[in-house]
Amino acid sequence: MEFDRRIYNFSAGPSMLPQEVLEKVRNELLNYGGSGMSVMEMSHRSGTYQRIIDEAEANLRELLEIPDDYKVLFLQGGATLQFSMVPINLLRASRKADYVLTGSWAEKAAQEAGKFGDIRVAASSKEAKFSYVPKLSRADFRPDADYVHITMNNTIYGLRYNCVPDTGGAPLVCDWSSGILSERVDIGKFGLIYAGAQKNIAPAGLTIVIVRADLIGFAPKDAPIYLDYGIHANNGSMYNTPPAFTIYVAGEVFKHLKASGGVTAQERRNREKAGKLYDYIDGSRLYRAPVAKEDRSLMNVVFVTGDEALDKKFVAEARAEGLAELNGHRSIGGMRASVYNAMPPEGVDALIDFMRRFERDNARA
Ligand SMILES: Cc1ncc(COP(=O)(O)O)c(C=O)c1O
Known part of the structure; x- marks a missing residue:
């Protein structure tokens, strides 16, 4: 290998994790907390694991000040699966949603949503090679839209919303994959936030969804079961086997972040x-x-x-x-x-x- 030391890794994701967390994970790798096994080998139905996931959720709630009427879901499938799950679950009354395009992830999200409903581009900075975030006001959104979608931080072009747009009442859905936990945001302004873990949280394999409880439970009856937020919310993210080890590492990152202010x-x-x-x-x-x-x-x-x-x-x-x-x-x-x-x-x-x-x-x- 070229390097016999850790180097500065500027990757857009997966990306660096705090060294202290990596060292703790290494120390606990063979025998987690006296359980005699690795978290990798542990039943997700065990009491020990339940404590790991509960603590991870509690710490995330504290860090982001997530209001009580929001559910936190630990899912798989990356942010990409959320491009589909969001419209499947949230398109309801009008089956209309408005998307703001600030880069290729937003374009991909809008394109996927187009399979499920009437999707309109409310604003875009594509003509300027996504070099700015369009200024938005209520007038940009259809009053009967079931939701409005934004990409809070655009990983590829390097731009970020510096304020939360006013949608005039439509739930605001946000892809926060490359910004979650990087700055204070009022979660109560959003209907749903999703983020892949592999930038600020943990290794790849975990997607976090933070969703207002009243938006859950409206997936069509024939939707594939994994794609229904309600199934995950009603089963504490354990309807099926969750990405158990990644959630454990995420929990360690949350503890580390709490301890560092x-x-x-x-x-x-x-x-x-x-x-x-x-x-x-x-x-x-x-x-x-x-x-x-x-x-x-x-x-x-x-x-x-x-x-x-x-x-x-x-x-x-x-x-x-x-x-x-x-x-x-x-x-x-x-x-x-x-x-x-x-x-x-x-x-x-x-x-x-x-x-x-x-x-x-x-x-x-
Ligand atoms: C803003 C944003 N959205 C979505 C994705 C796609 O995420 P995933 O690979 O987890 O599906 C990425 C990946 O880098 C991203 O940066």
Whole structure:
């Protein structure tokens, strides 16, 4: 292998987990809490496991201040399955839903929903290569829409909603895969939030759904059983075998986040990390961040040199120094530094130091 140490991994997901959590998981791997077995081997119906999942849910509720009338579901299938489950469960009276397009994940969500109902694009920044979040008001949404869907943080283009849009009453559904737990958000403003775990929470394999209880129970009778939120809500996410080990790791990440000051402190650290990077990029002559300043993601910092060959050289040389996965998404190229919760500030400092040296060595005349 190339590295005999842990490196700074800027991957958009799966991505870095807190080292303390990895070490705790390693220490508990063979014998969890005196059970004589690994959580990987444990029945999800055991008392020990029930405590693990209950504690994980309680800590997530505390961290995000989830109101009591919301259910938390631990599911599988990734955010991609939610692109289907959301319309299957939430399209009801009008069978209409409005989607805001801020990138390819939003487009995919809207496309999938189109199989199930009357889906309209309420606003889009596609014409500007998704470089901003459209300004939204009630007038943008159909008054009888069953729900409105947004992608809170766009992982690929690196943009984020800096406020929660007013839908005028339609439940707001949000894909928060690449932003969950990174900043304080009023959960009560949403009807449903979903997030794949593999960025800020845990290894891949777990999808978290936070849903207002009154929106549950309306899946069509002939819907496949796994796709009905009601089944999962009524069975404590244990209708079938849950992604047990991943939920355990998620629970350890929640404990770690609580111990390090909760979401408020994490948001401050995230703003500092991303702020430093954007400030450096904005002040440099070689790099440019294409996203409108007020809509820039705290998690995925996208930048380019404007020269594809130079971008490739940047990514390769950075990797050789142990700054990995800095290439932009395969659909847009350039660079992307994903600085999720677990990226330490030292990783950002090391990246800026590299960028400075690369700029000096590759300065254009
Ligand atoms: C915002 C967003 N939505 C959806 C997805 C797809 O998630 P999954 O691979 O868990 O289905 C991703 C993956 O990176 C994402 O970033």
